[in-house]
Amino acid sequence: MAQIHTDEIILLKNIFRDKAVAAFHDGYEQGDGGKKAEALAALLESDSESEFADYLAQRILYDDNLFARRAFQGSLTPHIVAAYRHDLKILQEFAKLAGSSDTDDGLFIRYGKGNALFGKNWDSEQSIARIEQFYRKNGYGIFIGNKAFTFENGALAPVCNTSDIALSDLKDYETEKQLIEDNIVSFLQKLPFSNMLLYGDKGTGKSSTVHAMLNKYAQQGLRAVEIRKDQITEINAVKELLAALPFRFILFIDDLSLEERDGKVTALKAGLEGSMHEKSSNVMIVATSNRRHILKENFSDRENSVHARDTMEEQLSLSDRFGLTVCFSSTGKAEYLSIVRQLAADAKLRLDEDTLFALAERWALSKGGRSPRRAKQFIDYVYACQVKGTEILI
Numbered sequence: 001m002a003q004i005h006t007d008e009i010i011l012l013k014n015i016f017r018d019k020a021v022a023a024f025h026d027g028y029e030q031g032d033g034g035k036k037a038e039a040l041a042a043l044l045e046s047d048s049e050s051e052f053a054d055y056l057a058q059r060i061l062y063d064d065n066l067f068a069r070r071a072f073q074g075s076l077t078p079h080i081v082a083a084y085r086h087d088l089k090i091l092q093e094f095a096k097l098a099g100s101s102d103t104d105d106g107l108f109i110r111y112g113k114g115n116a117l118f119g120k121n122w123d124s125e126q127s128i129a130r131i132e133q134f135y136r137k138n139g140y141g142i143f144i145g146n147k148a149f150t151f152e153n154g155a156l157a158p159v160c161n162t163s164d165i166a167l168s169d170l171k172d173y174e175t176e177k178q179l180i181e182d183n184i185v186s187f188l189q190k191l192p193f194s195n196m197l198l199y200g201d202k203g204t205g206k207s208s209t210v211h212a213m214l215n216k217y218a219q220q221g222l223r224a225v226e227i228r229k230d231q232i233t234e235i236n237a238v239k240e241l242l243a244a245l246p247f248r249f250i251l252f253i254d255d256l257s258l259e260e261r262d263g264k265v266t267a268l269k270a271g272l273e274g275s276m277h278e279k280s281s282n283v284m285i286v287a288t289s290n291r292r293h294i295l296k297e298n299f300s301d302r303e304n305s306v307h308a309r310d311t312m313e314e315q316l317s318l319s320d321r322f323g324l325t326v327c328f329s330s331t332g333k334a335e336y337l338s339i340v341r342q343l344a345a346d347a348k349l350r351l352d353e354d355t356l357f358a359l360a361e362r363w364a365l366s367k368g369g370r371s372p373r374r375a376k377q378f379i380d381y382v383y384a385c386q387v388k389g390t391e392i393l394i
Helices: 013-017 019-030 033-045 052-061 066-073 078-095 125-138 174-188 206-220 229-243 263-272 305-319 333-347 353-367 372-388
Strands: 148-152 155-158 196-200 222-226 248-253 283-289 324-328
Touching: 013 019, 013 052, 019 033, 019 052, 033 052, 052 078, 066 078, 066 125, 078 125, 148 229, 174 196, 174 206, 174 248, 174 283, 174 324, 196 206, 206 222, 206 248, 206 283, 229 248, 229 263, 229 283, 333 353, 333 372, 353 372
Parallel strands: 148 222, 196 283, 196 324, 222 248, 248 283
Antiparallel strands: 148 155
């Protein structure tokens, strides 16, 4: 292999952990046909065909490194830029080995047309500027193209298929949505904000509102990390991880309810306030619950007046640590039909209002009650029937 000093790379060493890049390197350095075939297979699996330059450029773009992080934050220094330019120059020479006359042995791994963002010369000032702008706009590493995450084994894991719901898809509850949105805007603008508890009956749109807010404000640096109820004891570890990142995070706990004397209660109270861990300026805790008082209370506990008083104090001390509580009340008939009417208009259903409302009421009766979720399910079903030209069977 031509002498390419890949061992002198400063910021982009992780590139060689990639399966195709590592196989390409080892195959041409060692003259190993098996490794070359492995590299080609990896390229084909990634839909890169056999064009190595574009594949390598994509790996560079998605790498989590000092240049990418500082570019997103707008805090690059000349030394960081110089080190990154040095690495790009080496990596482009490395990419040019693909399909070169002295290494091509019939496996047809080509240099290819390259990546437009990187240009003809990867280390040029123009290329560096374009790459910097890419990070400023899209984030870096796992945050490129991802706005929602889970917490697994001490690290963030991206959620690839997130809901695309918009606030306009959520009908009525305007006051509730405005309270939540005002608080999130304060959070994004680095103004005082509150952790939030959204409570109310099932299907009233609590979680959907959080998803819609994330979709609306992701371009402004909002991200979300959902933790399961059994992970609440790790809440401060999650907050510490997020505190070091240059984004604003909703730490989301869905469908929260806890048993009394549960260790998670203490952890959640400490995560909200009242421990050595101060409120993180870039983390907002948002929980949804079907009950105003998150702690479950057993009937036997109520028989003991002393314990009942302690239980009430414990409930209030936890709920009150959420600075903002928003109630999503259940829908009556009028509210339910208002939501049905708006969703039907969005879907352009060809039904007169009397027929629409009669079917909607029949649907609610068969499904166990009225709610925004029931209304959406009803409209989806009728819309599918309309498209297929089949009978509405309710």
